Amino acid sequence: MTTGLGLAVLLLGGMVLAGSMGYLHVPPGEVLDIALSGFRGRTDGLDPVAVTVVREVRFPRIVTAVLVGGILALCGAVFQAILLNPLADPYTLGVSSGAAFGASLVIVLQIFGLVLPELYTVPVFAFLGAVSTLFVVLLLASGDRRLSSTSLILSGVIVAAILSAAIGLLKFLADEQVGIIIFWLMGSLSSASWKDVLLLAVVGAGGLAIVLGQAQPLNIMATGERTAVTLGVQTVRLRWLMLITCSLMTAVCVAVSGIIGFVGLIVPHLLRHSVGPDNRYLLPLCFLGGGLLLLAADTLTRAVLPAEVPIGVLTALIGGPVFCILFRKRQQEQGG
Amino acid sequence: MWLADDVAFAYGRQTVLDGISLELQPGRCYGLLGPNGSGKTTLLDLFCRLQTPDRGTLAVQGRSLSAWPVPQLARVQALVPQEFLIRFRFTVREVVEMGRHPHLPRFGSLTADDHALVDSVMAELDIANLASRPVTELSGGEKQRVAVARALVQEPAGLLLDEATSNLDIYHSLTILDVIRKRVTRDGLTVLAALHDLNLAAWFCDELIFLSQGRVVAMGRVEEVLRPEIIGRVYGVEAMVREDDFSRALQVSYRLQEESR
Numbered sequence: 001m002t003t004g005l006g007l008a009v010l011l012l013g014g015m016v017l018a019g020s021m022g023y024l025h026v027p028p029g030e031v032l033d034i035a036l037s038g039f040r041g042r043t044d045g046l047d048p049v050a051v052t053v054v055r056e057v058r059f060p061r062i063v064t065a066v067l068v069g070g071i072l073a074l075c076g077a078v079f080q081a082i083l084l085n086p087l088a089d090p091y092t093l094g095v096s097s098g099a100a101f102g103a104s105l106v107i108v109l110q111i112f113g114l115v116l117p118e119l120y121t122v123p124v125f126a127f128l129g130a131v132s133t134l135f136v137v138l139l140l141a142s143g144d145r146r147l148s149s150t151s152l153i154l155s156g157v158i159v160a161a162i163l164s165a166a167i168g169l170l171k172f173l174a175d176e177q178v179g180i181i182i183f184w185l186m187g188s189l190s191s192a193s194w195k196d197v198l199l200l201a202v203v204g205a206g207g208l209a210i211v212l213g214q215a216q217p218l219n220i221m222a223t224g225e226r227t228a229v230t231l232g233v234q235t236v237r238l239r240w241l242m243l244i245t246c247s248l249m250t251a252v253c254v255a256v257s258g259i260i261g262f263v264g265l266i267v268p269h270l271l272r273h274s275v276g277p278d279n280r281y282l283l284p285l286c287f288l289g290g291g292l293l294l295l296a297a298d299t300l301t302r303a304v305l306p307a308e309v310p311i312g313v314l315t316a317l318i319g320g321p322v323f324c325i326l327f328r329k330r331q332q333e334q335g336g
Numbered sequence: 337m338w339l340a341d342d343v344a345f346a347y348g349r350q351t352v353l354d355g356i357s358l359e360l361q362p363g364r365c366y367g368l369l370g371p372n373g374s375g376k377t378t379l380l381d382l383f384c385r386l387q388t389p390d391r392g393t394l395a396v397q398g399r400s401l402s403a404w405p406v407p408q409l410a411r412v413q414a415l416v417p418q419e420f421l422i423r424f425r426f427t428v429r430e431v432v433e434m435g436r437h438p439h440l441p442r443f444g445s446l447t448a449d450d451h452a453l454v455d456s457v458m459a460e461l462d463i464a465n466l467a468s469r470p471v472t473e474l475s476g477g478e479k480q481r482v483a484v485a486r487a488l489v490q491e492p493a494g495l496l497l498d499e500a501t502s503n504l505d506i507y508h509s510l511t512i513l514d515v516i517r518k519r520v521t522r523d524g525l526t527v528l529a530a531l532h533d534l535n536l537a538a539w540f541c542d543e544l545i546f547l548s549q550g551r552v553v554a555m556g557r558v559e560e561v562l563r564p565e566i567i568g569r570v571y572g573v574e575a576m577v578r579e580d581d582f583s584r585a586l587q588v589s590y591r592l593q594e595e596s597r
Contacts, residue, residue, distance in 0.1 A: 081424075220434050222423045222426060223420070223422050226386060226417055227486075276426075
C-alpha cells in the first residue's frame with residue numbers, strides 16, 4: 001500500500017518535473033499551473049509560449065510514455081504469471097515481430113511508390129501485423145487443447161523466427177532507405193499526440209480492469225495446472241482471456257511507439273523482488289512502476305542527453321545490464 | 337460422493353482405464369492401489385475434470401461431472417498432488433489462503449471467519465510458525481503439509497490424494513494422514529487416496545480398490561480384499577498378510593515369486 005502511494009506520488013512529481021525540462025525551461029510551479037489551467041479553462045498570467053509547449057508538445061509525450069510504460073510492465077507481469085516463466089515479456093507471443101513486419105512492409109511498399117490512403121499509416125499496419133501474428137501463434141499453440149506454456153512459447157519463437165527472416169528480406173529490398181525501417185524498429189515517443197493518449201487511455205483502462213479482476217486466479221496459476229483447476233480456476237479460459245487482452249494492449253502500444261523492450265521484463269522483476277509475487281498488489285504497482293521507468297527514460301533522451309537516442313535502444317542499454325545484476329544477485333541468493 | 341460408471345480413457349491409442357465402475361460412499365476412506373501405470377492418477381484426474389473420459393459417466397454428489405461448473409466443483413472436492421510445486425516466492429500463508437478462493441466472490445477478500453479457519457488448519461498441521469516463509473524455500477515435508485492445509489481450507493466434502501505422502505518420511509507421512517483420518521471420523525470427510533504402500537493403506541483406509549492394467553481387480557473392505565492372492569495377481573509378488581497388534585492394522589510382507597527368482 002505504501003509502495004503504491006509512493007510510486008503514485010513519484011509518478012505525478014516526475015510528470016511535472018519532466019514537463020519543466022527541455023529546450024525551453026519552464027519552472028515546475030508553472031507546469032503545474034498550466035496543467036491545472038486545463039481544468040479551469042483559463043490561462044491568464046501564464047506565458048503563452050510555455051502553455052503551448054507544455055500542453056501541446058510535452059504533455060502528450062509525457063502521458064504517452066507513462067501509459068505505454070505502464071501497459072508494457074503490466075502485460076509483462078501477466079505474461080510471466082500465465083506462462084509460469086519469469087523470462088516472458090509482452091512480446092513473447094510474437095506481437096513485436098508481427099508489428100515490425102507490418103510496419104516494414106508498408107514502409108517498403110511506400111518506398112516502391114505505392115500510394116496508400118491516409119488511413120493506412122505505419123501504426124495501423126503495425127497493429128494489424130501484431131494482431132494477425134498473435135492469432136497465428138495462438139492457432140499454432142491451440143493444437144494443444146490445454147494451451148500449455150511450452151506450446152505457447154514455442155509457437156511464439158517459431159513465428160517470430162519466420163517473421164524476422166521476412167523483415168530481413170524487406171530491409172534488403174529497402175536498400176538505401178533501410179534507415180526508415182531501422183528507426184521505426186528502435187521505438188520512439190517523439191511523435192506522440194493527444195489522439196495517441198486518448199487511444200492508450202481507453203485501451204489501458206479497459207485492459208487494467210479486466211486484468212485486475214483476475215489477479216487472484218493468476219496467483220493460483222502459480223501452483224500449476226492440476227492444483228489450479230481443483231481450486232476452481234478455469235485455466236484454459238483464463239489463459240485465452242489474459243493472452244488476448246494483454247497482446248492487444250501491447251499491440252496498441254507498439255503501434256503508437258514502436259518496439260520498446262525490457263520495460264515489460266524488468267519492472268515486474270524488480271517489484272516482485274521488493275513487494276512479493278501477489279498479483280493483487282503486483283499488477284497495479286507494475287503499471288505505476290512501468291510508467292515511471294519509461295517516463296524517466298524518455299525524459300532522459302528528450303531533455304538531458306545531447307542527442308535524442310531512440311527510446312527502445314536506451315531501455316535496452318540500461319535495462320540489459322540492470323537485468324544482469326538482478327539475475328546474478330538472485331543466483332547468489334538461491335545458491336545457484 | 338463419487339461415482340464412475342463403465343468409464344474408459346485412453347491417451348491416444350494407449351488404453352489407460354477400461355470399464356471402471358465404482359461407487360464411493362460419503363464418510364469413508366478409500367485407498368486406490370495398483371502398480372505403476374495402472375491408471376490411479378488418471379482416475380483422479382478424471383474426477384478433477386483435468387481429463388474427460390472417452391466412454392462412461394462420472395458423477396460427484398449425484399450430479400454428472402460435466403454438469404458441474406469448475407468453480408463450484410472446487411467447493412466440494414479438493415486435490416493434494418504428489419509434489420506441490422509453485423512458481424514465484426509466495427508465502428505459506430498466501431498459499432493456504434488460496435484454498436478459500438472457490439468460496440469467495442470476485443474481488444472479495446477473506447472474512448474474519450476465513451482467517452480463523454486458515455489459522456486453525458495451519459496450527460493443526462504444525463505450519464503456523466512458517467506462515468511468512470516463501471514456500472519455495474521449504475523442505476519436501478513442509479511443502480506437502482502446506483498443500484494439505486491448502487486443500488483442507490477448501491472445506492471439501494471429498495478429498496483426493498495423489499500419492500500425497502509418498503515422498504515423505506514415515507513420521508511426516510503418518511502425521512499428515514492422521515490429520516486427514518480424524519476428519520473422516522469426525523466430520524464425515526470422504527477420501528480417495530492413490531497409495532503405493534500397502535501397509536500404510538491398511539492402516540489409513542476403510543476400503544481398498546485394486547487397479548491393474550486399467551481395470552478394477554478387487555474392491556471392498558480392507559479385511560476382505562487385502563489378501564495374498566489378490567496382491568499376487570495385482571503386483572506379481574508373493575505376499576503374506578497377518579494382523580499386527582502393534583500398529584493395530586493388517587500387515588503385509590512380500591517377496592518375489594519363487595519361479596522368477
